[in-house]
Amino acid sequence: MTKPIIALYQDLKDEHKEAIQSLMVDYQVKDFSQITSSEIAEIEVLLGWNHDWTEADFEQMTSLKWLQNSSAGMDSLPDEVKQSSRILLSNMSGIHGDSIAQNVFAYLLSTYRGMYQALSDQQEHYWNQSYMDDLMQINDKTMLLFGTGSLSQRIAEIAQVFGMNVVGVNTDGRSVKHYDQTVATEKAGAVIAEADMIVNTMPSTTTTRGLFDGDFFEKMNHEALFINVGRGDAVVEEDLIDALENETIAGAYLDVFQEEPLPADHPLWTAKHLVMTPHTSGVVEHFRDAVFNVFYENLKQYQQDGTLAKNQFNVKKDY
């Protein structure tokens, strides 16, 4: 009888593969590209997949028991696979926390401390201190985070050390570490106006799509900043452009968009007081190490009792 296969669609380093093989001696560890069509049915564990695969592709993996995504979002997985009771599903949620948090603070600190103005003056060889009275500090300001998952928690933890007041919004208002206060989604309206900056970190679900629209921006403080590092479909982009042009809010930072790549003629490119990055906030330095660490921790648990240690995908919550 052949050994069951742990298939790596996501590329890992040789040292990672050796560690996996040492742990799972009764398995074959193989790069997906080296797997023959007759071996497809022997795959028991799969790390990563081709996001163009359909239900038919997964159906051939008749022994598949656990599918570990190499990214955070499960959007590309066919519904039939998502709902299969036979297959354990897990994602890479959490590994992007540091990188995304660092983009968020790069934007906030640069904006509050006049660094974008200074860059522009530097190009003109212009020693300009005229905006000194407008410089601000993020300490003692209030940050409102939509979502209190691992990414949001990392942002909140750093915000607290900067001396900020941190408020989190989640479905039921449950307390979470690193937030000074948490409120339930249906009560969020009452705290929007108090926030100096609002950060969306939520995955895409039916309740988040279009949540940040003209009505929402109207409730914000005119001095406040809006940041989206969640999903592009959470923001009604034409409403955000209006809010920026009309100075309903003071500025915004977007890393994700309704359409990517953002078309060259899209009005967001010329919106006032907007900073954009091309969906790079989640790019992780030493990505393969980060993926391996999550996968290996789950693998150890899977070996012991067939369950996962972390990041199991919840089909009902859709994240």
Added chain:
Amino acid sequence: MTKPIIALYQDLKDEHKEAIQSLMVDYQVKDFSQITSSEIAEIEVLLGWNHDWTEADFEQMTSLKWLQNSSAGMDSLPDEVKQSSRILLSNMSGIHGDSIAQNVFAYLLSTYRGMYQALSDQQEHYWNQSYMDDLMQINDKTMLLFGTGSLSQRIAEIAQVFGMNVVGVNTDGRSVKHYDQTVATEKAGAVIAEADMIVNTMPSTTTTRGLFDGDFFEKMNHEALFINVGRGDAVVEEDLIDALENETIAGAYLDVFQEEPLPADHPLWTAKHLVMTPHTSGVVEHFRDAVFNVFYENLKQYQQDGTLAKNQFNVKKDY
């Protein structure tokens, strides 16, 4: 007998003045501009001074017992006043910690996360992800801080929460909170090459002037960044320009300069991989509140026993 005077050369809010008067009922609290020449000799406590004053100006204040500076540096104080055993001296060291730390991280995070590149691409309406493999994160990197005073400690505290390894350099290598390691100045040479970023936070003294020269930059890692938020005279600017042009180091951020304002034809304006702010990193939002808080804390101690609670100036150390 007239009451001794607490004179405010530094402007404070009315509520601050009322709090000072309530605390010090046996004193008159007066703005310096309202003090007559005959009252000069009644000044016992002075907050702030005109940095053009000479020894002769201070000699008229025959009752002066305590001089509280409203800024961090004591450079402008005449030597005779500095060395007077009659006058307690204190500075505003510490109130700039948050603002300067926020500038430091604005620069570091923007550089590591490609935000300057993204800004430039945004102006061209260019969705550019070509530099994704070059994006870095500050977590797990090593920051070497010259000086372990209150500003440096604030930077170190934040760096640790970002997940950095933080090393501090001070005169005797004594341990200080928020640093993973501290080394004495004469042993700093051994740790320079290990640092991913080096931050100067030191005041200007005879040992710091010209410390960051060509020899120093040669010892740094080619991938490392250099930051000066201490004093302009610590850096040999022509050597820094060479180090940037020759890619001896990867980048630099300067907030302070040998000559300020920086002349329009200065070669720093066009140096490669250099970010500059016009000595604005220490600009404090709500400055008068910050000054009042330090002054009031010292005043309470002064009232009790004639000593100061914090920020007493050390003539021998010159800071």
